[in-house]
Amino acid sequence: MKATIINASDVGKCVRTARKAQGLTQKELSGFFTAFSREFLSDLENGKPTVELGKTLAVLSSLGLRVSITFDEEEGGATS
Numbered sequence: 001m002k003a004t005i006i007n008a009s010d011v012g013k014c015v016r017t018a019r020k021a022q023g024l025t026q027k028e029l030s031g032f033f034t035a036f037s038r039e040f041l042s043d044l045e046n047g048k049p050t051v052e053l054g055k056t057l058a059v060l061s062s063l064g065l066r067v068s069i070t071f072d073e074e075e076g077g078a079t080s
Contacts, residue, residue: 001065009047011056016045018063029062 003014019029019041026041036055044051044059060067 005067007047008049008051011060012045012047014065015041015059015063018065019045022063029059 001014001017003010005011005014019026024032026038026045030036030038030041036059040051040055041059044056057067
C-alpha cells in the first residue's frame with residue numbers, strides 16, 4: 001500500500017486499512033501487538049491530531065507500515 005499523508009486523518013485511514021487487511025480488531029491490536037489502549041487506536045484511526053508521534057510510529061511498525069518523507073520542491077519543501 002502506498003499513500004500520500006497530508007494530515008492526521010490520512011494516517012488514521014492507513015492504520016485502519018492495514019489493521020482490517022490483517023483481520024485485526026482494535027482490541028486485538030492494542031492487546032497483542034502494542035501496549036496501547038483501544039481508545040488510543042481509536043483516536044489514531046479517527047485522525048485526532050494530538051496523538052503521540054512515538055506511539056503512532058510504534059503502531060505503524062507493528063502493522064508492517066513504514067514512513068517515507070519526500071520533499072516537494074514545488075510546494076516549498078525544506079532545503080539544505
